[in-house]
Amino acid sequence: MCINIKQLRDGSLREKQFEFTVDISDVEPTVSSPVTVSGEIVNRADVLLLSMTVEGMRDLICDRCAKEFSRKTSVRFESCIVDHLDNEEDEDDFIVCEGDELELSELAVSMFILGFDSKNLCTEDCKGLCQVCGANLNEQACNCKVESIDPRLEILAQLLDD
Numbered sequence: 001m002c003i004n005i006k007q008l009r010d011g012s013l014r015e016k017q018f019e020f021t022v023d024i025s026d027v028e029p030t031v032s033s034p035v036t037v038s039g040e041i042v043n044r045a046d047v048l049l050l051s052m053t054v055e056g057m058r059d060l061i062c063d064r065c066a067k068e069f070s071r072k073t074s075v076r077f078e079s080c081i082v083d084h085l086d087n088e089e090d091e092d093d094f095i096v097c098e099g100d101e102l103e104l105s106e107l108a109v110s111m112f113i114l115g116f117d118s119k120n121l122c123t124e125d126c127k128g129l130c131q132v133c134g135a136n137l138n139e140q141a142c143n144c145k146v147e148s149i150d151p152r153l154e155i156l157a158q159l160l161d162d
């Protein structure tokens, strides 16, 4: 998806809204249906500001109990659009667009993927699986005795004993 920003740059247009969908199932298999990208580019005192939201459903597997679940993921992103970078500027802080056409799909996809949570839990307080019998502790309690001392704490306990 390309947006022409010529009129925004010369000031004849103050803002431009956009909305489109991208299919990213090839790059990100957890996202099976197209994601929606929406937002606007605003000329504020001759600085072009892009704000955009990328939203989609992800099919995930819980890191603790291995249950499959779907979750809506929404990533919001803002940046300035410049036609070139000055020497001291960091390119991560800006979107560089030399011509009149700004390509948004790739940017949206990479920002979306970067915004994913590092942990995927079916619920915040998922109890996970029993380490002994494998029971899903969200659904049933089991009678296993789990030696749940963290090895690091054990070392600490030994140190304290000495």
Ligand SMILES: [Zn+2]
Pocket: 062, 063, 064, 065, 066, 067, 121, 122, 123, 126, 127, 128
């Ligand atoms: Zn879970």
Ligand SMILES: [Zn+2]
Pocket: 130, 131, 132, 133, 134, 135, 142, 143, 144
């Ligand atoms: Zn158990």
